Amino acid sequence: MRGLEEKIRTLQLPTDVRWCPKRMTDRSRGRRWYAVRGSDAVRVVLPVRVSRRDFKKVPKGAGDAAAHPIIEEIKRRSREEPDLYPLSGKLLDHKKVRKLTEPCTVVRLHGFRTPPLWMPGKSNRVLRRSREVLLTVRMLFPPDWSEERVLDGVYAALDALREVVREIPRKEILRTCDVVLDQRELRERLERGEIEHRGKRVVALIGDGARPARRLTDVRRHHRIAGPKPEPHIPFEVPEDPDADLVPLEIELPRTGERKRFLPIYEGELFAIAGANAQGKTTLVNAVEAGQDDHAPGDGREYVITVRRTAKAEAGIKRMNGEDVSLFFRELPPGYEGTPENVRGLASGSMKMAAEIQRALEEGAKILFIDEDKAAVNLLVPGVLTKELEGIRTLVEVRDEITSRGVTIVAATGVLDDFTAAADRAIVMEDHRPKPLNLREFRARLARYYLERARRYRSDAEGPEGG
Numbered sequence: 001m002r003g004l005e006e007k008i009r010t011l012q013l014p015t016d017v018r019w020c021p022k023r024m025t026d027r028s029r030g031r032r033w034y035a036v037r038g039s040d041a042v043r044v045v046l047p048v049r050v051s052r053r054d055f056k057k058v059p060k061g062a063g064d065a066a067a068h069p070i071i072e073e074i075k076r077r078s079r080e081e082p083d084l085y086p087l088s089g090k091l092l093d094h095k096k097v098r099k100l101t102e103p104c105t106v107v108r109l110h111g112f113r114t115p116p117l118w119m120p121g122k123s124n125r126v127l128r129r130s131r132e133v134l135l136t137v138r139m140l141f142p143p144d145w146s147e148e149r150v151l152d153g154v155y156a157a158l159d160a161l162r163e164v165v166r167e168i169p170r171k172e173i174l175r176t177c178d179v180v181l182d183q184r185e186l187r188e189r190l191e192r193g194e195i196e197h198r199g200k201r202v203v204a205l206i207g208d209g210a211r212p213a214r215r216l217t218d219v220r221r222h223h224r225i226a227g228p229k230p231e232p233h234i235p236f237e238v239p240e241d242p243d244a245d246l247v248p249l250e251i252e253l254p255r256t257g258e259r260k261r262f263l264p265i266y267e268g269e270l271f272a273i274a275g276a277n278a279q280g281k282t283t284l285v286n287a288v289e290a291g292q293d294d295h296a297p298g299d300g301r302e303y304v305i306t307v308r309r310t311a312k313a314e315a316g317i318k319r320m321n322g323e324d325v326s327l328f329f330r331e332l333p334p335g336y337e338g339t340p341e342n343v344r345g346l347a348s349g350s351m352k353m354a355a356e357i358q359r360a361l362e363e364g365a366k367i368l369f370i371d372e373d374k375a376a377v378n379l380l381v382p383g384v385l386t387k388e389l390e391g392i393r394t395l396v397e398v399r400d401e402i403t404s405r406g407v408t409i410v411a412a413t414g415v416l417d418d419f420t421a422a423a424d425r426a427i428v429m430e431d432h433r434p435k436p437l438n439l440r441e442f443r444a445r446l447a448r449y450y451l452e453r454a455r456r457y458r459s460d461a462e463g464p465e466g467g
Contacts, residue, residue: 004035004147008046011151014159016051016166020134023047023123032123032136035150041092042141042150047123048158049132050165057170058128058177059255064120065180067133068107068296069172071124074135074164075101083160086139086153094140102219105227105299107180110292110308115225126173133165178255179302180294185254186305187292197249197264203366203408204265204288205249207303210236212287213280223286224293228300234432236284238263241436245425260303263434266424267366270399270409274420274437275429281412282371284429288410289369311360312369315349315376323347323355324362327401328379328393350376350392357395361407368402370395370411372419381418396422417446 009024023032024047035044058066078088078101089097100118107120118124123136139157141150186205189195195202211233214226238248238261248261265271265288273281291306326340329351336351337344347355353376360368372380382394395402395409396418402409413420420426426437 004037004042004150007147007151008035008044008154011155013048014155014162017158017162018049018051020047020049023136037143039143041094041143042145044086044139044141044150044154045136046139046154046158047134047136048161049127049130049134050162051130051132052165053131054170055126055131055133056128057174058126059174059181060128061184062177062181063125063127065107065177065294065296066126066173067120067124067135068180069176070126070133070165070168071118071120071135072103072296073168074161075103075118077160077164081160083156084164086141086157087137087161089140091142092140097138097140099219100138102217103227104220104225105296106225106293107176107296108294109224112222112224112293115222116219117225135161137161176296179297182253182255183294183302183305186251187307190305190307193267195249195251195264197266198245198247200269201267202249202264203267204291204306204410205251205262205304206236206238206265206284206288206291207305208236208238208248208261210287210302210304211300212236212283212304213300214283214286224290228298233300234280236263237433239427239434239436241438243440244436244438246427246436262303263427265367265408265410267408268403268406269424270403270411270422272411272413272420272423272426272437273429273434274413274426277414279429280432281414281429282373284434285369285371285410285412288367307366309363309365310367310369311356311363311365312371313353313356313360314371314374315353315379317349318347318352318355320345320347320351320355324358325351325354327358327361327398328354328395330391330393348376350379352376353379357402361402361405365407367408367410370409372411372413372416377416381416395419417449421446 032047033045078084085091088101099116102117104117104119126133141153190203193201211228213229213233214223215229216226220226239246240248249264250259250261252259273284275281287301287304288306289310290301291304292308292310295302320343322342324341325343329340332340380395421443426439427434428437
């Protein structure tokens with residue numbers, strides 16, 4: 001539709017709206033703007049700049065944060081205002097565009113595959129110097145619309161978009177900037193090792209009042225981009241118990257000056273999040289993992305802050321092509337080729353998990369996430385039969401070799417009491433609330449439990465048949 005593209009280029013734009021010249025002249029594959037007529041729709045993608053004088057107030061480095069409330073308001077109104085219907089696909093009820101307009105409370109994702117959401121980034125940000133917001137908008141029109149009607153629709157949509165940009169309160173924009181910059185400053189301080197507590201470096205912070213529970217949707221299927229779960233939703237309360245080495249860390253937030261309490265997670269420790277089924281263990285572990293991302297106000301994880309170098313190890317089936325599992329396997333089970341340092345073959349759940357842990361160590365991960373529900377149990381804790389038959393060194397047995405490198409292990413634990421007992425510090429989730437777990441007392445209870453079971457087994461073994 002070269003003709004329509006040329007007409008769009010010469011379209012008389014609303015006041016305070018202009019094309020983004022560099023992006024409008026790129027005709028290479030994957031170009032940033034186009035107009036295409038298909039059998040199901042006329043697709044138009046346009047990069048535009050909308051000016052607003054008070055954008056000069058946006059702090060340096062917060063262009064994507066400033067764009068977040070603008071984009072979200074445009075998404076919301078594109079489902080309600082006829083002139084903005086092309087952005088939500090409502091003229092066609094087109095699923096692909098509706099995906100783009102689903103709300104998103106994440107401002108920036110670190111090391112994550114681009115989600116199918118219209119969100120802040122290089123193509124959508126506030127430009128302080130020119131006092132403009134750059135927006136790459138996508139529109140859909142019915143396939144039988146004439147060029148003139150499409151042009152009228154584009155013009156009306158841009159005029160309505162301009163009004164949305166002008167009407168968003170400056171306080172809302174600057175509030176988002178402050179919240180995001182707080183996260184980034186704290187994360188950079190964690191990365192540089194500048195935050196210490198009780199003589200130990202901190203690698204993650206869980207803030208008082210955090211709301212980690214997520215609501216997955218057809219679009220936001222991953223916990224990193226999923227929005228907050230609706231009420232009821234129990235906020236995180238920082239547990240405090242000096243006997244359990246759980247002492248809150250109070251920090252003054254860099255931008256707002258507000259003082260906030262955090263639960264710190266230390267460098268080189270095994271931190272266990274224990275509890276029964278469906279009490280929020282995995283949810284909290286996921287929130288700490290998502291702490292490497294920037295979250296907008298209202299997300300609930302704004303003040304869960306984590307260093308960016310993280311990894312997760314899970315069980316599963318995988319083809320091994322030279323992976324190293326020598327930390328856990330002294331020799332290879334039958335059916336594998338190579339050596340423990342260079343394995344080839346179809347991996348079992350425990351071998352895949354072992355390879356992921358060692359890869360994380362090689363790549364310099366600062367935090368390793370383990371979820372008991374998704375792990376190979378025989379790689380976590382030793383057992384009589386598995387020790388005799390497999391000869392695997394478990395995570396409990398090699399944990400000192402891992403943590404001595406400065407790697408932190410954050411684990412969700414349930415029935416594997418040996419794994420929980422191996423932790424340096426722990427909390428237990430009860431009724432979705434974190435409570436201190438005194439590991440010294442827990443180990444004493446666990447020892448009594450094992451002694452009682454041992455007496456029963458000995459009695460059975462020494463009975464009439466066993467004797």
